[in-house]
Amino acid sequence: MCRMENLFEIMKCLARFKVALAIYQFEGEVEYWWGTIKLKEGENLIKWDRLKEMMNNQYYPRDVRRMKEREFLSLKKQGSLSIMEYATKFNELSCFAPHQVNTKERRMDHFEQGLRGEIRSMIAGQTFENFHEMYQRAVKIAKVLKESKM
Numbered sequence: 001m002c003r004m005e006n007l008f009e010i011m012k013c014l015a016r017f018k019v020a021l022a023i024y025q026f027e028g029e030v031e032y033w034w035g036t037i038k039l040k041e042g043e044n045l046i047k048w049d050r051l052k053e054m055m056n057n058q059y060y061p062r063d064v065r066r067m068k069e070r071e072f073l074s075l076k077k078q079g080s081l082s083i084m085e086y087a088t089k090f091n092e093l094s095c096f097a098p099h100q101v102n103t104k105e106r107r108m109d110h111f112e113q114g115l116r117g118e119i120r121s122m123i124a125g126q127t128f129e130n131f132h133e134m135y136q137r138a139v140k141i142a143k144v145l146k147e148s149k150m
Helices: 002-011 015-025 028-041 048-059 062-073 083-094 104-114 117-123 131-148
Strands: none
Touching: 002 015, 015 048, 028 048, 062 083, 083 104, 083 131, 104 117, 104 131, 117 131
């Protein structure tokens, strides 16, 4: 679902097309699941938020979603992860805690708080237009720090 939402954002997809585009991507078991759902619910009556809810209930039971949200909330420290590994984990798990990253400021703040101290201290106080810009700066800082320790 996160990949679909990212695609919709990039494409500036209108709400009325989201369900049709998502359904087009379905394969295998999801396609069979959708076949039973559209018979029961009516394909044209389902809105994007409802489809997301149904898919989450089907493929991510509530207990799994809660576990993943807790995992995201505990992802407070980069630890031994590289910036790329930390960002990948951050992006993967943030889908389970959308209220924690529902603005670009909150997303960047959450990401910054999890960076290692030396990287975080170099990032703090800087202004970034978006998450990607902050991520790129963190990668560059980590590279410089690594090279200086050699």
